[in-house]
Amino acid sequence: MDNLTPFQRRQEKVKKLLPGKPYDTLLVSEPWNRAYLSGFWAEDMQLTESSGFLFLTEKAQVLATDFRYQEQAEKEAPDFQVVIYKENLANILPEIFASLGTRTLGFENHHLTYERVMKIQEALQEWHPQGELLPGGELVEGLRMVKEPEEIQAIRNSLALTESVLETIVAEAEVGKTEKQLAWRIEQLMREAGAEAISFPPIVASGPGAAMPHAVVSDRQLGDSETIIIDLGARLDHYCSDMTRTLILGEPDSKAREVYGIVREAQLRAMAAVRAGIPSSEVDSVARDYIALAGYGDNFGHGLGHGIGLAVHEKPGFGKSSSMVLEEDMVVTIEPGIYLPGWGGVRLENMVRVTADGCEILNQNEFFYSF
Template sequence: MAARTDLSPAQKRRLEMLQEPLKAHGLSGLLVTQPENRRYLSGFKPADPQLNESAGFLIVGRSLAILGTDPRYEIEARREAPGYTPFIYSKGLEGSWSQISGLLQGINRLGFEQGGLTYLFYQRLRKIIRKSKASIQLTPTQNLVEGIRARKDPGEIKAIRKSLAVTEAVFQEMAAKLRPGQTERAIAWKIKTLIHQRGGEAIAFEPIVASGPNASQPHAEPTDRPIQKGEPIIFDFGAKVDGYCSDLSRTIFLGRPNDRFREVYGLVRRAQEKAEKGIRAGLNTREADTLARSVIDQGGYGRHFNHSLGHGVGLATHELPSLSPVKPVPLETGMVVTIEPGIYLPDWGGVRLENMVVIGERKSRLLNREAPFYKLD
């Protein structure tokens, strides 16, 4: 196999960390097709254009680092991933495979990302391997790279903070300009424009702007409904900077908050504060979720908190760990997660408040720089 000596320090460290799960699963290499995993290990940035069209893949092992892509991305491959052997399949994957078949002689069990590979591509790859007479067994894997990505290094946390600063600045500007009669859809478009104007390279996900009864849907899509006085409005959006995402939720009430909003909002805010103060390494994800859920349960709204407490954020908006009561896993230092309790009441609306924290050994560190929360107590 061809050893690479020009990998960056981060790439070397990440590939070294990958060796342990590869060994644990009895694998001599891994086919990486998931876009964020590709970028994390190699620096190769292009996203997949659509579900059935890939920008490329990696094949990595102990002394192997190959980046495969088609001629559309050759310039990016050579510029962004100089530590990887470029495999440009200009004659199609089948017609070009012989270029790297010699480099794969030491690979006998090649893992593939079962959540990031279409069945069509899997069948195609099996046919190519059989035709090349290579003794490579394709083996499904799950979350090998994602498990490493869950713990952020200082450079990643810096990028997330930059992304979050853009998102917070956009929210402050947006909130100051809210007026009755503006539609959810128009506000969402304005958010996207402001993210670019404030230095974001992209939106992390499509913004949620949900007013009145629409706010009872945790993932409502913006509509042409005009926002009005006397009702809650949930905002949920994020920017992307240097490839890293942020995620922020706030709830605004146009006009003077009424008693119901004060009760629901106050309860959600207390749940968020308890979780932010209590979450730390060593707790499992169920215990973290319980910190906030117990407050809402005791307030009588437990069945209206119908999602998990939060999730990891990094190159993807939703990544490991999931702060869910289902399938608990331990929290580790360096994980960046959201704390976003919510209450959703049909025919009225909802309240969700979301901050981001870095998990620490004894306590966690809040990444948000501003806190425009109502003081309702």
Template sequence: MTGKRLEKLRQKLKEKDLDGILIVKRENYMYISGFTGTYAYLVISQEDAVLLTDFRYSKQAKEEAEIFEVIEYEGRLLNALNDVIVSKGIKRLGFEENVVTYKTYTEMKKLLKVEKLVPVDGMVEDIRAVKDDEEIEIIKKAVEIADHAFSHILNYIKPGVSEYEIALELEHYMKKKGAKGTSFETIVASGYRSFFPHGTASSKKIENNEAVTLDFGAVYKNYCSDMTRTVFVGKPDDKLFKIYDIVLKAQKSAIEAAKKGFTGKEIDSVARNIIEENGYGKNFGHGLGHGVGLEVHEKPTLSKRGDVKMENGMVVTIEPGIYLENLGGVRIEDIVVINDDFPVVLTKSPKEIIVL
């Protein structure tokens, strides 16, 4: 797949009138080259694809980045980088403006013999937004691991168990099932803490008659999954059951609207309108969802600012929520693949109200 990805990137270089681009973000160089190590710089032009790394990774890079010219450098990186740029005749060099630090930029400006350093934003990320069949199959496996973990943890959640213990059990189980790690710091937020959308696990113990929100994901072959479920221990305030029904309706409606050609803003508005019509608009303060892939948060964005139109192969979350201070909150999240007018829901965990 790296050949096709290079073709797409080179087309973007033409559109931006660039001779080449420097790629340093790990997710981007993994995607373009296939190299999975933790240190590499890519220089890509219309004719050449070079991977710079040091002795720790040169053998791995040659095995994984088969169509790249792998250069093992010694000494100062920028000197080696300059040698590549000069030898390849690159005059206008793009760089990832949201990744390269100002310090590195000033050093590059001094040392690199180019006519112009051109900041570019999201060039590779735009390509990554549409997944190929292989990527979708890997994400399916990451989702499956999380689904199994959710089923497992339902037998573990009970009064007296701490949020930390639940998070640890989730993470341990996912690793036993093949996960490389977690997509992000596991969220377990119970009772009044479920008001916090990103309430990472604490020492608080589960109590009777409260909500427990679980937001977690598995990393499998470097791709992420992300899911959220809210369950109940005992019988909490009736208002929590009420907002659960609203959130579920909003989530299902937004999934149905997640079609090719619709913008993230339009899909977001479907869920947001339902929540607002029921009087809880001010209690849904975050976006509806985001892309998922090599990063757990990537393009496209489903929010009030989501102007990107959905394309087949985009993998996104749909995760509306309502949060009531001093009482708790409800969020339900699935991963969905855009597929013309027939969105494919990868997350299989049940969404009906679960009372433990």
């Protein structure tokens, strides 16, 4: 057993991949990738701002940040040489490139703006006229897909908190309360339970609004015998949870019973199909084909699920065109749904850990109906 920290193990994985890349230095700008490799947890408020860049070569690693984060960076990222810039990161980039001997720089082309890329290119060529900027792809995202034991435990804890909140919400939900009241109560309970944040703004969609998969909460009052989609998640110790249940206050009508039963069976079949080695598209097809055979194929228009970890939506994705193959210790969501304009909708979402021969359902509390 090595004595490396999780961050050091991840850094070593990146360094081992670099010799096979067309660049000698990797620039990491995406906030969760940066935190995953360094332990530096500062967040970027918007795409045009950055609290720090990582630069990694086979032999060195630098974290460039500004005065606001100096103490935090030195404390949280001891494996990195911390370089502080005063006015503009671009001003010290030539110095960083010179210290690393950078000739070719791989960057996260899915994250940086064109304007920022141009400034980096200028700085690289100021240091070395033949310096070249190359797309680095999603190298770190690829590492993040398979979760380490510490990450899986953090995700379990986050989900347990979310389920405890949902249990209270189910008990408190009643006809006449508004979607906004329930959504605010979710946020309040999560904070009181110790979450540092919500994974995403909770969705509470009732009646016809439940036909919109990502409905925005409104002042609409919850009604009797209608479907209410509640999609919620917490961020605890940096890791996200994400689950969805559909509530029905009062006696469900025949349509609600039918649609709910189809969605639940589709979810069960999809979870039974999950295992290491299977393409995520095949798992998606299991649920999608079942819903289509039941006559609602046109009413399930989103992917079956997604990876989850530091970000609420990570790779792998689930969809008909996905080429990703599931691997052991990926943590993913399985969330089929049926949405009927003018009536409402049903979505059910569990989190599962992929195993060698199946999956472990991480949700402990069911909150499912048996009609």
